[in-house]
Amino acid sequence: MSSTSTELVINRVFDAPRAVVYRAFTDPDQLAQWFGPVGWSVPRDSVEMDVRPGGVQRFTMVNDADPSMASPVDGVFLEVVENELLVGAEDWDPTGDPSQSERLTLRIEFADEDGKTRLTIRQGPYTEEIMGQAREGWGSSFTKLDALLAG
């Protein structure tokens, strides 16, 4: 019980340099080539990336067999460290049912490991409490983002 966690943690090592893996997540052309479950595609023109704190991250996963099934991701970057860290808060749902959309936090860490890249993804539910704790840690640089999130 004491290990009860409120976030999903996923680790995977990729045989590619850190900068290459980072670009796969931040370059719209690349994201459109791989992101989404099998049988789903991300149309290139749906991708909008402004990779800096407060910048938007938007794209839509579309079902290949039934294009009327679409699952949009609409997020904002909270922390950005090039080739190292991406933190975002976003509304999305992997099932393609917009009424099931959830507000999540997503933290993606990129680390060197023997010439390869260890990717650590932490995904958790967005709650005022969790975001409050994060705000304390981030200090005053958050003021601008607060305004943005409230707007």
Added chain:
Amino acid sequence: MATDRLSEIFAALADPTRRAILARLSESDATVNELAEPFSISLPAVSRHLKVLERAGLISRSRSAQWRSSTLRAEPLAEVAAWMERYRQFWDVNLDRLDAHLKNIQSQKGERS
């Protein structure tokens, strides 16, 4: 709405004191006094934590006022596990595709140089 309910459960679980209270209750039922013992916080503070846990359905409390004890309820934790499993499956497949994509662009780069 299932999502709102999950949000409430997650918010309740987000606090380390409340997680410690749940861990204590996984051993046996306990009164407010017993729950307050290991923590350097007041009885009213423990009561507030218990209210949050009760609202999220994570515990139930007996009605006898004097020795009111709390009991752990496991069902909401199963919902949390199901939520995590859904996203774990999403990322497993997604990262398989990322792996294939990275191999693809790396080999293209290799052919060009």
